[in-house]
Amino acid sequence: MRVAIVGATGAVGHELLRVLEGSTLKTDDLLLYASPRSAGTTLPFGGRELTVQATPEGSIDADVILASAGGSISKALAPAWVAGGSVVIDNSSAFRLDPDVPLVVPEVNGAAALRHRGIIANPNCTTAIAAVAVAPLHRAFGVRRMIVSTYQATSGAGQKGIEELLAQTHRVLHDQPAQAEVFAHPIPFNVIPHIDTFGENGYTREEMKVVWETRKILGDDALQISCTAVRIPTLRTHAEAITLELERPATPDEARELLRQAAGVEVRDDPAGKLYPMPLTATGKYDVEVGRIRSSLVFEGGLDLFVAGDQLLKGAALNAVQIAEYLQAQGALRGRVQG
Amino acid sequence: MRVAIVGATGAVGHELLRVLEGSTLKTDDLLLYASPRSAGTTLPFGGRELTVQATPEGSIDADVILASAGGSISKALAPAWVAGGSVVIDNSSAFRLDPDVPLVVPEVNGAAALRHRGIIANPNCTTAIAAVAVAPLHRAFGVRRMIVSTYQATSGAGQKGIEELLAQTHRVLHDQPAQAEVFAHPIPFNVIPHIDTFGENGYTREEMKVVWETRKILGDDALQISCTAVRIPTLRTHAEAITLELERPATPDEARELLRQAAGVEVRDDPAGKLYPMPLTATGKYDVEVGRIRSSLVFEGGLDLFVAGDQLLKGAALNAVQIAEYLQAQGALRGRVQG
Structure with a gap:
């Protein structure tokens, strides 16, 4: 499974890396994106150092994109990510109240995630x-x-x-x-x-x-x-x-x-x-x-x-990863890379 | 008017001194009491330095006693203070729910203070x-x-x-x-x-x-x-x-x-x-x-x-002084010293 984090250098991004390290999500490959200012910095993951890239304008070659770079970036780029075939789990408020976007806390309404059309929203932390x-x-x-x-x-x-x-x-x-x-x-x-x-x-x-x-x-x-x-x-x-x-x-x-x-x-x-x-x-x-x-x-x-x-875990990073884990457990996330 | 503060060296005592300095309460004489440990220390009031005495066991020669030394001290000593002719405004919880003791916020139920039998309770700060x-x-x-x-x-x-x-x-x-x-x-x-x-x-x-x-x-x-x-x-x-x-x-x-x-x-x-x-x-x-x-x-x-x-003002010291001011304005505090 190829996973991407958009907003990898922020407080939630930091927690996403830590939570993914202990997750059941089969992360064969992890792509890290942030603003051009942060491009080139490295972040530790699973004993390796991964290099952060500038978030591209278009699609991203990943099965799952965990987006936590703010509402305006999600609003602007998520349609391209979805068009590229990725499942987007978005931590911003951009799509939360969109009737076509499930808003999911896995312990509460995990099944709603299965009805996604490319984007699943992570709720407000509170x-x-x-x-x-x-x-x-x-x-x-x-x-x-x-x-x-x-x-x-x-x-x-x-x-x-x-x-x-x-x-x-x-x-x-x-x-x-x-x-x-x-x-x-x-x-x-x-x-x-x-x-x-x-x-x-x-x-x-x-x-x-x-x-x-x-x-x-x-x-x-x-x-x-x-x-x-x-x-x-x-x-x-x-x-x-x-x-x-x-x-x-x-x-x-x-x-x-x-x-x-x-x-x-x-x-x-x-x-x-x-x-x-x-x-x-x-x-x-x-x-x-x-x-x-x-x-x-x-x-x-x-x-x-x-x-x-x-707030950074159940209120953000953990819940996002749990949504991906739920989809994987339900067979609803098939690694694109492995076919 | 002779005023006494019992618990003068605590946080509320400190505020009582400051509030009394700006009060309309005619404080001709101010007596300061605290635990024996604090006896002998001096505290500034109206440009003078007043010496703190150890709280006596019996009555206090004051028209008004502002007590803020905790519930057990108030419970033990207030009856003697009242017997000695003082009006006690007590900041502890000792008497607040006593049906014979008015519990007063002057802006709200000032008139209740007039029905006191020697003790008026200052409410919990919150x-x-x-x-x-x-x-x-x-x-x-x-x-x-x-x-x-x-x-x-x-x-x-x-x-x-x-x-x-x-x-x-x-x-x-x-x-x-x-x-x-x-x-x-x-x-x-x-x-x-x-x-x-x-x-x-x-x-x-x-x-x-x-x-x-x-x-x-x-x-x-x-x-x-x-x-x-x-x-x-x-x-x-x-x-x-x-x-x-x-x-x-x-x-x-x-x-x-x-x-x-x-x-x-x-x-x-x-x-x-x-x-x-x-x-x-x-x-x-x-x-x-x-x-x-x-x-x-x-x-x-x-x-x-x-x-x-x-919390130290309206929640404690200020409200206590305002009760005394209210009694004075209603003619219900006659200075014993002046007769």
Whole structure:
């Protein structure tokens, strides 16, 4: 199988290489692409050093293209990639709400990936992390309302977001004023309720992505969802406080039992043992940590929970590779190279 | 008027001195008390240096005692202070839910303070900040359900919390592992959904304080409230994402107009101008910043909003002094010294 990564030098690209190294995806050949500025640099993969090339204008000779170079590049080039016969797994928001493009979290709606017409969209990071935790509860108890408040890491803005937090925190600790380039305001020791652009209704695009994409992934347009998306001074891994109104009442024990069986979830819920989801423990982990599971105080039979998931893994690179693995397992990815 | 501060050397004590300097409270004499360990240290007040004394066992010769030395000290000593004729404004949780003790945010339920029997309780910081923003909306539109997710600063654990964040962040930036003494886990670049102890229902005491105290302050036991209380790596000022179901529908414009008239509130709500509540701007401010006001997507006619309030000021020291100012303005504080 010949696999290509477009956007190989970014934070998600870096994680794609690491995840592919441990993946069941039969990667005989790996092509790395990035902006012309990064062409010529080498990246380690499986004990070798691979050279990054400038992303070409047209098709790419690969069975699977994992694209993570931003919406405008995906929008411009994906049609040519598809025309060239590649299956494109796109990490940008360009195609997520396109009715012809499946939006997939394999543990939740993997089968939707089989209906692709060349492009499969990888969800927004916050959405993917929440979906892994909420989908099993939705199937069992029927989520009616879902209220999400996020605690999002600087890694959501890529490597440059992480670097801004570290460099500016260093400045603050040395009594220098923090500056902001990547974020709208200085991020050290601050909280910024502003991720992506604001829409007419006062919600940000990040918040509306959680609304629109969760509905599409769960296949339920009646789901009422609200979100407040907040950037906080953490390096990676998003956390989320989630309140659920359910159609059929659930106890915390029932929810825990269900989530323990769920793929992609680690139930981490022992307050007496100081075990609950945190970026400190969820970073680098494939599973989404779910804990603080308790009966809602505002919705009878509803639930409150807290989740933490590595935004660069389940929220991006891991989910993309898992989509490719799913297609391969279903016999829906035939290596073009091998015929 | 003779005023005493018990717990003068702590983070809240420090703010009490600063707030009293600018207060309309006629402070002719200020007595400072702390643990025997701090006795003899001096603190600046109004251009003078005042000497801290060890807190005595019995009564204190003061008209007003502002107590901020923790629940066990308040519980043990407040009866003697009251017996000695002082009015006690207590910042601990010791008496907040006592039916004989008013729990007061002056902008919201100042008149309740007049019914005191010697002790008036200052609310939990998260509660006080939310109450300032929510009370005007509750009066006008009737809040039915209120869902709160908090972004709480390390100052909530006092000066030692701030110091742990700074020192441990410094360690992480120099590639040393972060340690935890004040908090349950390392706090730098982390999120800890654990403030105060856990109860039987899976909620922390901090979360239940928001439920119980908000109901008492707003005088509405039917109010359904849920809270997820989360410690994040900020120095001071708590932020909160709040979702409100209302009995009578409100538009964001109506809410903004109402809150612009409300005491103790600064409406900071111009997303296009990147204006919204943040610790960076709310720190040191007496008003609670309220913004991101938008129509709820899960409750028809409901509202979502984001608030940021200085935990050491409106969440503690300022509110305590404002209670004393209110009593003085109502003629309910007669200086004992002056007769």
